[in-house]
Amino acid sequence: MPNTNRPTISTHVLDTTRGEPAAGVAVTLWRLDGKEQVAQGTRETDADGRIAALGDGALTAGTYRLSFEVGAYYKKKGTAAFLQRATLDVEITDPNRRYHIPLLMSPFACSSLSEAEQIGVINAHPRIGDRPDKVSALSFREQGYDRDTTPPEVLRRLATLNEEYEQKFGFRFVVFVNRRSKEAIVPVLEARLRGTRDEERRTALREILAIAEDRLKQGEV
Missing domain, CATH: 1.10.3330.10 (Oxo-4-hydroxy-4-carboxy-5-ureidoimidazoline decarboxylase)
Incomplete structure (x- = not known):
């Protein structure tokens, strides 16, 4: 189990087509190092569409990528998705704090917006x-x-x-x-x-x- 007390990146995914949390979305966290990307771990969203802590190691300053497997999620729902994968690149400047990244998702589009x-x-x-x-x-x-x-x-x-x-x-x-x-x-x-x-x-x-x-x-x- 990930330690949610340490500084980390969390996410909350909502399926806007169904108007409900998107449970079972696979999300991989990558650390970008120049032209290389190093996997930090993969988790699936829980019944509330949340992942409390992405990645297996400690955060350090730098650029990270979150990959959301949109197409695989909708395939399990029996829905064909135009969008197969959503990726977000984020810059971590303070590795001593927590970061939360919400995602609104549909078969055609995704958006990461604050309320x-x-x-x-x-x-x-x-x-x-x-x-x-x-x-x-x-x-x-x-x-x-x-x-x-x-x-x-x-x-x-x-x-x-x-x-x-x-x-x-x-x-x-x-x-x-x-x-x-x-x-x-x-x-x-x-x-x-x-x-x-x-x-x-x-x-x-x-x-x-x-x-x-x-x-x-x-x-x-």
Whole structure:
């Protein structure tokens, strides 16, 4: 068992496609020494998607690489993954402290962001039902503004729900519209208001990835 009291690198992997911790992801820690990389040990994420301590030896100052076996994880889940392996290179300047590296993972993309950075990504998306001049060209089409006949009372309801959502969770409501009408989104937003902040943060990130994957399939990115 690794000694988690010593300075180390830990990780937490979330499967944004399923909205749950990614258990059983193999992660290898390498130390980069010039053009060589020396394996420091391989671990698998636990039921909570965590590895408390990567590597078998003590940390020293220098560059390390984390390799996440994304494709193998999704293969076990019966899902074909476009992304097979995610690698992150990190610079350890103080070997006397602990370092934690979170990873958001899907079959198409991975991202290592702090919670504050995740909220920034979420808030970069337009509000559902916002004024057409406030959304991008892609969002304009995805939200159906080019064929919009939404009744004013539905737009007012969406505006109220968006405000309630942002007051409760501290970030914007994001959903993959997937060619649904704004009327159809109202009950979705109402239901998600009953969730917890952590659940909604994960759901929002999962929806963002779904939007990106759809745009990729449509050849729009």
